[in-house]
Amino acid sequence: MDAMQNQNILISGASVAGPALAWWLARHGFRPTVVERAPQLRGGGYAVDFRGPAHLSVLAKMGLLDQIKAQQTHLRATTYVDEHSRPVAAMPASIFAGDVEILRGDLGRILYGATRDDTEYLFGDSITSLHQDDDGVHVTFARSAPRTFDLVIGADGLHSAVRRLAFGGQPDQVTDLGLYVSIFGVPDRYGLDHEGQLYSVPGKTAAVFSAPGTGQAVAQFFFTAPGGEPIDFDYRDTAQQRKILADVYAGVGWHVPDLLGQMPAADDFYFDSVSQVKLDRWSSGRVALTGDAGYAAGPGGNGTGTAVVAAYVLAGELAAARGDYRVAYDRYERLLRPYVARGQKQASGGAEFLAPPTAKKIAQRDRFFRMLPYLPPARLLVKHLSTRTATAINLPEYAP
Ligand SMILES: Cc1cc2nc3c(=O)[nH]c(=O)nc-3n(C[C@H](O)[C@H](O)[C@H](O)COP(=O)(O)OP(=O)(O)OC[C@H]3O[C@@H](n4cnc5c(N)ncnc54)[C@H](O)[C@@H]3O)c2cc1C
Numbered sequence: 001m002d003a004m005q006n007q008n009i010l011i012s013g014a015s016v017a018g019p020a021l022a023w024w025l026a027r028h029g030f031r032p033t034v035v036e037r038a039p040q041l042r043g044g045g046y047a048v049d050f051r052g053p054a055h056l057s058v059l060a061k062m063g064l065l066d067q068i069k070a071q072q073t074h075l076r077a078t079t080y081v082d083e084h085s086r087p088v089a090a091m092p093a094s095i096f097a098g099d100v101e102i103l104r105g106d107l108g109r110i111l112y113g114a115t116r117d118d119t120e121y122l123f124g125d126s127i128t129s130l131h132q133d134d135d136g137v138h139v140t141f142a143r144s145a146p147r148t149f150d151l152v153i154g155a156d157g158l159h160s161a162v163r164r165l166a167f168g169g170q171p172d173q174v175t176d177l178g179l180y181v182s183i184f185g186v187p188d189r190y191g192l193d194h195e196g197q198l199y200s201v202p203g204k205t206a207a208v209f210s211a212p213g214t215g216q217a218v219a220q221f222f223f224t225a226p227g228g229e230p231i232d233f234d235y236r237d238t239a240q241q242r243k244i245l246a247d248v249y250a251g252v253g254w255h256v257p258d259l260l261g262q263m264p265a266a267d268d269f270y271f272d273s274v275s276q277v278k279l280d281r282w283s284s285g286r287v288a289l290t291g292d293a294g295y296a297a298g299p300g301g302n303g304t305g306t307a308v309v310a311a312y313v314l315a316g317e318l319a320a321a322r323g324d325y326r327v328a329y330d331r332y333e334r335l336l337r338p339y340v341a342r343g344q345k346q347a348s349g350g351a352e353f354l355a356p357p358t359a360k361k362i363a364q365r366d367r368f369f370r371m372l373p374y375l376p377p378a379r380l381l382v383k384h385l386s387t388r389t390a391t392a393i394n395l396p397e398y399a400p
Helices: 017-027 052-061 066-072 093-097 103-117 161-166 238-248 256-265 305-320 326-346 350-354 359-376 376-391
Strands: 010-011 031-036 046-052 077-081 087-092 102-103 122-123 127-133 135-142 147-149 151-154 174-187 195-201 204-211 216-224 271-277 286-290
Touching: 010 135, 010 147, 017 305, 017 326, 031 350, 046 052, 046 093, 046 305, 052 376, 066 102, 066 103, 066 216, 077 093, 077 359, 087 093, 087 359, 102 103, 127 161, 147 305, 151 161, 151 376, 161 271, 161 286, 161 359, 174 238, 174 256, 174 350, 195 359, 204 256, 238 256, 271 376, 286 326, 305 326, 326 376
Parallel strands: 010 031, 010 151, 031 122, 077 195, 151 286
Antiparallel strands: 046 102, 077 087, 127 135, 135 147, 174 216, 174 271, 195 204, 204 216
16 A cells, blocks of 8 residues: 555634644544644534534534534524514424534534544644645744644635635635524523524524523624625624624614623624635645635534534545545545535525514524424424435445
């Protein structure tokens, strides 16, 4: 057998895609280093889910499924309410929560714990330049000394630095879906027990989900651009984002004033546009992309499960090709692209569902979910539709 080449691999981003890839690379005998811009592991955040055998089988192969199940949210119900918190309609939990739902921060901790012994982590740092030649990729960092790696993989999310530095020439990489999202933790004083409540007015939804075991609840806001014009904001300027959120939701009832009142104290405040990333190629020489950095889908697009499946495939293909990145990147892309495209298609209608534009559309949505319990075939169909994109891949077996 040929000797393994290109073993020294830098991954940018320590959320889901990065540590999952590090796990599989180490398993196949590569030496991963992960650089993460945040000073430590980022906690908090919303719940993410896994659904169907493709996602679950990869987690099982990693030996992490039981650990993840032990920390799942056990969400029982997601209820649309009126401004007095009276239920209007209930959505089956499986639509939001899949087969296993876990808070993103808890998942991050599990992945970090499973990789830290075999992976070098550089927190509080970021790649500032990439230059590749026959010897490898020469990398400079904001803080660490320059180093050379055999390969670099961007797992650094929607605003990926690796994508900007190595794929800058490709046009139209990020498509804004016209929806904005904000999420932050709040004290758990809404009497929720393994449930979520959502309140909608035209173009705006606010929600609170319980976050069992944390003493916190999670506030979520989904809204479309007021007046249809994209909102101009700096994704690093949270003061500006907090103001945008407060302005958009000014005058909205239910728990909204109370939730916004908690916003200044939230240290996990998150705000972004909901966007998709689409590239003609996911690699450029020795540099490749994975997870949201390469193909973000947005809520409803199985991004977390896709990141885990992609880690399995990318590392497996690198091992199968004995580190020949040209062969491996090509096969990774061919295997994953149709799967990713289905997830992106599914998520592209997210705005209509998450923040219906008119009172009529809100009423239609509520009526649909009120009818659902009386239509068992429709319930099965909804379950099937929400799972089928996540299962639509045949995963190869890779020898360890
Ligand atoms: C509001 C919202 C709700 C979602 N809900 C779901 C859901 O219910 N189910 C689901 O499956 N998916 C969901 N997703 C998608 C999911 O969060 C992602 O697809 C998934 O987490 C994979 O992300 P990732 O690891 O590729 O990137 P991210 O989670 O975005 O992580 C990127 C990491 O890179 C770091 N980073 C950024 N820039 C740099 C840099 N320059 N240098 C070093 N590090 C850097 C960041 O700090 C971060 O740690 C949701 C997404 C959003 C926005």
